[in-house]
Amino acid sequence: GAGVSQTPSNKVTEKGKYVELRCDPISGHTALYWYRQSLGQGPEFLIYFQGTGAADDSGLPNDRFFAVRPEGSVSTLKIQRTERGDSAVYLCASSFDLAVQFFGPGTRLTVL
Amino acid sequence: SQKIEQNSEALNIQEGKTATLTCNYTNYSPAYLQWYRQDPGRGPVFLLLIRENEKEKRKERLKVTFDTTLKQSLFHITASQPADSATYLCALVGGATNKLIFGTGTLLAVQP
Numbered sequence: 001g002a003g004v005s006q007t008p009s010n011k012v013t014e015k016g017k018y019v020e021l022r023c024d025p026i027s028g029h030t031a032l033y034w035y036r037q038s039l040g041q042g043p044e045f046l047i048y049f050q051g052t053g054a055a056d057d058s059g060l061p062n063d064r065f066f067a068v069r070p071e072g073s074v075s076t077l078k079i080q081r082t083e084r085g086d087s088a089v090y091l092c093a094s095s096f097d098l099a100v101q102f103f104g105p106g107t108r109l110t111v112l
Numbered sequence: 113s114q115k116i117e118q119n120s121e122a123l124n125i126q127e128g129k130t131a132t133l134t135c136n137y138t139n140y141s142p143a144y145l146q147w148y149r150q151d152p153g154r155g156p157v158f159l160l161l162i163r164e165n166e167k168e169k170r171k172e173r174l175k176v177t178f179d180t181t182l183k184q185s186l187f188h189i190t191a192s193q194p195a196d197s198a199t200y201l202c203a204l205v206g207g208a209t210n211k212l213i214f215g216t217g218t219l220l221a222v223q224p
Contacts, residue, residue, distance in 0.1 A: 004155070033211060042116075042201050042214030043156065056209040091155050098210040100146070103155030 002026070004104035006092050012110045013082055021077040021107045025094030032075050033101060034067055035091040043091050049075060082111045114140045116215035118202055124221045125192055133187040133218045135202030140213075142204040145178055147187050150199045150217065159200075160187075192222045 005024045013019050025032050030051055035043035045059040049069045057067075064082075069075040079086055089108050093101040117136045125131050135145070144163040148156035162169045162178045162185070169176045175188040189196050199219050203212040 031210070035212075035214075040216065042203075042216050043212070045206070045211040045213065048209045048211055050209075056207075056211060059211070093155070093212075095210070099144075099161060099205075100158045101212060103148075103157070105153070105155050 004092055004094055004102055006090075006104040006107050008107060009105065010108045010110075012112065014112050015082060015084060017082050017111075019079050019082055019109065021079075021090050021109070023075045023077070023092030023094075023104060025073065025075070025092070026096075026102055027073075029094035029096045029102070030072065031095040031098055032069060033093045033095070034075070034077050035093065037089045037091055037106070046077070046090075079109075082109075084111050087111045114138070114204075114206075114213060116140075116202060116204060116213060118200075118215040119218040120216070122219040122221060124223060127193060127222055127224050129192055131189040131192050131196070131220055131222070133200050133202075133220065135185040135187070135215055137183050137204060137215075140183075140204055141180070142206075144205055145176075145185050146203045146205070146212065147174075147176055147185075148201040148203060148214075150201055156201055189220075192220075194222045194224050196220060197222050 032049040034046040037043040048056040052072045067077045089106040091106045093103045150156045199217040201217045202215040
């Protein structure tokens with residue numbers, strides 16, 4: 001079946017603007033994760049959803065970052081008042097067994 | 113704080129040889145450890161998972177070892193091929209939510 005999809009694949013925005021990044025997990029996967037990857041680094045955990053609820057948001061860097069998953073499927077990562085330091089690839093992953101995670105291709109965010 | 117280290121330098125090997133990648137961690141006792149492959153512009157792809165009570169795991173040309181005393185995992189690719197060229201990420205599983213804590217990755221280049 002289809003894998004994890006993320007839209008848009010690229011997003012260029014200006015400092016101070018608001019952005020939304022979307023993740024469509026694999027159908028039936030109740031666990032959904034967001035990670036952020038900077039150049040030359042491994043992905044860093046941001047937030048984890050089990051169903052509709054955020055079970056662990058300890059990786060969100062500050063209150064400008066927020067994520068939702070209202071129906072337990074699609075998730076949106078929202079970033080307010082973007083800063084240049086937010087530029088990175090944002091990866092989404094889903095899992096059915098809380099062990100193996102299936103990653104999407106990521107959204108490359110560039111804040112000018 | 114938890115720290116995961118992988119070979120910081122890129123690894124260049126000749127086709128047909130065995131590639132060995134290292135993952136060392138500190139201040140952590142993971143229940144299991146995973147290895148992922150990441151190609152440029154793509155999300156990580158799961159390769160192997162090894163549990164704390166397993167010393168070795170194999171899958172086709174891949175072999176992973178896990179030494180919880182040394183706090184180290186080794187990842188081997190035998191009979192390497194140019195198509196194996198990619199970045200390989202080591203990841204520890206963090207806590208009840210199974211969020212992944214990644215190393216920085218090792219870039220492997222297999223020369224024909």
